[in-house]
Amino acid sequence: MSELQVLPVPSGVGVVGILPLLSELLDGTAPAALPVPAADERETRRLTDALRPGEPIDDGVALVVATSGTTGVPKGAMLTAAALRASGEATHARLGGPGSWLLALPAHHIAGMQVLLRSVLAGTEPVVVDVTEGFDPAVLPAAVETMTSRRRYTSLVPTQFVKALDHPGAVAALASLDAVLLGGAATPAPVLQRAQEAGITVVRTYGMSETCGGCVYDGIPLDGARVRIDDGRVLLGGPMLATGYRGIPDHPAFAEPGWFRTDDSGSLTDGILSITGRLDEAISTGGLTVVPQVVERALNEHPAVRECAVFGLPDERLGRRVTAAVVAESGTLPTLDELRQFVERTLDPTAAPRELHLVDALPLRGPGKVDRRALESRFG
Incomplete structure (x- = not known):
């Protein structure tokens, strides 16, 4: 067993400095890492107190990514290099191939981290928008302009997207991308309608830290991902699944081998998943x-x-x-x-x-x- 290491994740363009380490993590040649926000001492302390870096961890784990659950106590999803690769490769397969990515999310969370990991897998360097002081859609046109790959993507959350839709330059920039992934929360139908009218290619994603981020795109599971409904509850499986929570080996969410029991309610119709809400809310x-x-x-x-x-x-x-x-x-x-x-x-x-x-x-x-x-x- 190796020991879990702390991975301070810088904000802004400095985050590209951790790409070599992420490449090693994907290759399985670096010890497991716990991403924490380098500029936020309080959040770093909260995560390290709960997830105990410096203590042993299974050799197969590449990243321990904190959840943003409702209990207030972070749980650490243990993600293997194989799971992270499966997620990134399935994402590129669904979107039409590897490309360059624009990072506009905090990279210590799974959605932002996945932008970095997909960039490593694609052999490209992400364009970074600094969101330390909040998201400013006015910077999107210049940032998107520097993306030179044949295919170009970004990942946002709905609150950012709503702001961007009120900025004509940001709308034009997003419309020039091959896909804008929207996750983290449900996107209101009127917002999606505005995006469609503006010519923006939106892909609604569903997933969580425990599934290496989004594993269902526009209701359809990514290659290898599995979905089933058990008494109204959504269960997820597939090669991108976490091995469990750090320090909680008997957590009921992972009680059934190969499946993660979410707290979301939903339905499957003709193979398309619809999320209706949170069972715990x-x-x-x-x-x-x-x-x-x-x-x-x-x-x-x-x-x-x-x-x-x-x-x-x-x-x-x-x-x-x-x-x-x-x-x-x-x-x-x-x-x-x-x-x-x-x-x-x-x-x-x-x-x-x-x-x-x-x-x-x-x-x-x-x-x-x-x-x-x-x-x-x-x-x-």
């Missing part, structure tokens, strides 16, 4: 169950809603009441009554929000995932 209200993501999809159709998140708050009568936090479109001021009526057009009245909070931005955990617990703490 469902709201029990008045004896009924409301899935936040279903309500969010309905709210996102309203012309005054730019972004939204639905969560539950304690209620003496109902147990939990459905609550919405909304980032309104510029110049609009949606009211609770109009949003309730709008939701009730397509969903049962039980699902319509009973409380509304207009916010400037939604809190996030990890890349692009809404932090519902932060909203519950703020408004509860």
Whole structure:
């Protein structure tokens, strides 16, 4: 056994300095590494305290990538070099071949790390957009212009993409790429419609740290990936699957050999996967169950809603009441009554929000995932 090493991941263009080490990790010639954000001491401490670098780890593990789960305590998905290669090669096969990548995500998370690993596999150097101080779509045109490979890709989260759609130069730059991968959270249908009208090739990805990132593209599993539904729950398998969680050998998510038991609910129709929500985020209200993501999809159709998140708050009568936090479109001021009526057009009245909070931005955990617990703490 070797010992798990800390891999400080720089922000900005300095991140290309770790590409040689990533190449060694993919070849299986470097000890297992735990990526941490080099410029964030607090997050580095949180990850190292939980995942214990310096202690032994199985020789087959290449990376231990922290999850961005809802418990607040990071789990470390143990990914082998073979799994990372399988993921990268299946991605390029689905997209039409290797190419150059634009990195606009924190690279210590799996989505950003995969941009670097795919670049190594393609033999290209990624173009890097520094997101240390946030994502600025105004820098995309110049960044995309420097990408010289025949095929060009990037990976974003929906919150970034929404910003980019409001910047004409960024829209044109993204439209010139062969694919824009969108993952981390569900993308609202109106956003996808705007992208289509702008000529942007969007690929919706589904996956997590435990599957080396996205393993289902536009509802269809990548080569080798497997999907099945067990009592409404999504299970994932295939060569890109993690071997388990560091230090938690008996975790129930990996209890069935060859499969990862997600906390997502979904369905398979003619081989196409649809995700309906998170099983651990469902709201029990008045004896009924409301899935936040279903309500969010309905709210996102309203012309005054730019972004939204639905969560539950304690209620003496109902147990939990459905609550919405909304980032309104510029110049609009949606009211609770109009949003309730709008939701009730397509969903049962039980699902319509009973409380509304207009916010400037939604809190996030990890890349692009809404932090519902932060909203519950703020408004509860």
